[in-house]
Amino acid sequence: MNYTALPLLLLVTACGQVSIERTDGTAPEPEQVVSDPLPSWNEGPTKQAILDFVAKTTTDSSADFVPVADRIAVFDNDGCLWSEAPMPPQLAFALYDVKRRAEADPKLAKDPMVQAAVKGDLGKLAAGEHHDGLMKILAITHSGMTVDSFNVRVRDWMKTYQHPKGGSGLAGATYQPMLELLDHLRAHDYKTFIVSGGGIDFMRVFSQELYGIPPDQVIGSSTASEFELVDGKPVLTKTMKDFFMDDKAGKPAGIQMHIGKRPVFCAGNSDGDQAMLEYTTIDNPLPSFGMIVHHTDSIRETAYDTHAPVSGTLITAKEATPQRGWVLVDMARDWATIFTDN
């Protein structure tokens, strides 16, 4: 593409923020040519569609201009901002943490589901309509402790994480092209949110560091916490009460609960994201954009869609893509780089 044709000039202002100034319509001088905001995206229709949408919705004179207050962008996390193959990092955390606990608690170690978790028998944990084994492991590792103590455990575990095809630490699992997309949207005054089936408290530990998204802009599956003064000090304890599953139809409900506004930009990668893609793009009075990250790269990452043993499948959302006008991102074709080089 020809960047000099863009009617925008990115200027870093004195206050360190990136803001937009329209030029007078003439092509910018050579020394003003902007750098590529999405260098990890290969040139082609996918990248162009993203750049065009951001440009047209943030250019004052555009018929598709979207006011700043309405620039809400929502992103799934697992398989969209970071890799969920071979398993979502939160599951790796739960298995790590339950193993650590079982080693210190012989009674816990005798529980059949804990034994399945220690062995890494995901099939047994996920069996049954309600995934009782998995829910038990989640309850053990995600409730009954203070919020502060949970945060410390996640932080300790993070240092040990290693993605098999990415880098070390949690940052090693993140997708460089998506980090660039988040930055590009924010540079154009979009407010970026995570809307994930993952645990809200889990993601908040690293959302700012990994994605530049503050904890209050993270939406996820959640349970209630309980407040009390213990020995005169405030204690907030994680429980398993009021479980909310931020997946499928739960995602628009979660968006309403936490944002209270309809998004205009939505990125997902599985059928679990279809409802929020529909909510964002169908019959929206404002211009909107839906995109699906399609895992097509078996060499640099893992290729999957209709079959995804642990992660969510991509079947109906992919089928709906042409009718809905969503953009299907072909990771093998569209992404020059997959993983963040940390």
Added chain:
Amino acid sequence: MNYTALPLLLLVTACGQVSIERTDGTAPEPEQVVSDPLPSWNEGPTKQAILDFVAKTTTDSSADFVPVADRIAVFDNDGCLWSEAPMPPQLAFALYDVKRRAEADPKLAKDPMVQAAVKGDLGKLAAGEHHDGLMKILAITHSGMTVDSFNVRVRDWMKTYQHPKGGSGLAGATYQPMLELLDHLRAHDYKTFIVSGGGIDFMRVFSQELYGIPPDQVIGSSTASEFELVDGKPVLTKTMKDFFMDDKAGKPAGIQMHIGKRPVFCAGNSDGDQAMLEYTTIDNPLPSFGMIVHHTDSIRETAYDTHAPVSGTLITAKEATPQRGWVLVDMARDWATIFTDN
């Protein structure tokens, strides 16, 4: 107070934001004297305590400096940002809306609680441990419709609102000193949130316009919404499921659910705010500030604390104030102006 003694100089930068630059320690030149950021607050220890806290937590070289990411400020709404006397505006909305519905629905009009609402018999509605009458009126007026339709109803009603001692429209019920405080905190990179027992969807209709607080920074009592495609179009319907009461111990829980961080600044006005004041200020590793708006002005507003027929009482939180170091705002003494002049 002597502003020239402040070690801060407010500068409006080229990008329109207010930022802080420390001077070299010498008194500023006369032409650099800053304007009062809290003109509706009378000079005195209350105003000084607020200015001092904001200055010390946002000055790089201060021992009490708080990083921008941790500058979380939470505000109760009813009786804190706007008047809840003679009744919280949301209750006025519910009574207005149920009356409108009863006029169009003879069957509904026969319901004893609806009749009590039409008559304005708050005693009957609030009777009983679970306030069954009030809950019924809330269910009728706050569920069973789409989010969009609810928003339209609130907007239509807003135009009719008139506070008996304030101005017209909802803005007429807001407290000018608190609007200045919100602005002052935001000018120092505090992120401001509402944390209210009021309905989350109700407050979001006007939070940006009235307080400069976007919908995603509003926390309140809530119920679940349900998403579905109806005739191929996305519909989000308000229900009475998963009722969450954002009051008392629910406030720290609501803060965790929506913000995921401990605040460092908290303002309330009743015992319903005590838990979030405790959560903000007790044993917080960061500098923190708690304040309570005390309704002492029977002439310009309404004086109440231990007795508050509709609104929340202020008894235990007031008693705890000296021990906790919270600042008690005496409306009659500390506020030069009460209501926003719109």
